[in-house]
Amino acid sequence: MKQARPKGFSLIELMVTITILAILVVLGFPSYKQWIINSNIRNAAESIQNGLRLARNEASQRATFVRFEISSAGTADWTVCQLPTTAIPATLCSATNAINIQQFASKGGAGTALISGSTVVANVNTTGALDTPLTGALAATSGVTFNALGRPTDYGNTSLLRLDANSATAGSRWLVTTISAGGSVRMCDPQIVFSATAPQGCK
Numbered sequence: 001m002k003q004a005r006p007k008g009f010s011l012i013e014l015m016v017t018i019t020i021l022a023i024l025v026v027l028g029f030p031s032y033k034q035w036i037i038n039s040n041i042r043n044a045a046e047s048i049q050n051g052l053r054l055a056r057n058e059a060s061q062r063a064t065f066v067r068f069e070i071s072s073a074g075t076a077d078w079t080v081c082q083l084p085t086t087a088i089p090a091t092l093c094s095a096t097n098a099i100n101i102q103q104f105a106s107k108g109g110a111g112t113a114l115i116s117g118s119t120v121v122a123n124v125n126t127t128g129a130l131d132t133p134l135t136g137a138l139a140a141t142s143g144v145t146f147n148a149l150g151r152p153t154d155y156g157n158t159s160l161l162r163l164d165a166n167s168a169t170a171g172s173r174w175l176v177t178t179i180s181a182g183g184s185v186r187m188c189d190p191q192i193v194f195s196a197t198a199p200q201g202c203k
Helices: 011-062
Strands: 066-070 078-082 099-104 114-118 143-146 162-166 175-179 185-193
Touching: 011 066, 011 078, 011 099, 011 143, 011 162, 011 175, 011 185
Parallel strands: none
Antiparallel strands: 066 078, 066 143, 078 099, 114 162, 162 175, 175 185
């Protein structure tokens, strides 16, 4: 009569399985980490795009000046506010009598993205830092004010027309959001060549 083999794993089998799992985790961790960073960049860029569109729509509906403003230098934190009727386009949301409409805090899913911006839409299909990064004290160039027609005021001067979302980590995504003279908002990937089959690329 044959003796029944004990059920379960032997110690050697268990150690081999754990070793293989550990190797797979070590090999897959960098890719997972990069995926998380890229997801943060995408979330930050989409939130900025949503905030800009909200400001434009509110300006048209309220028939007055509504401002989108990066509220914390280098991050995707933003504020949308209604400016006083007597305000000049470069007025900040912190001004007296400005009415807060919505705020976004970039914690969690967009917290690690680095945001920079410029008052010109230039070199959008080349890699590299922007000429006018959003660093230091926030000023008029940290946002864009839309008028009752949904168009950016002071276009080409103090109006923020381009926002980049990226990361200090090498190999990360880089997404660009631009605002046209008519107020339309577009997000694109400058690392992809724009074409009929790749509309997400930058021109």
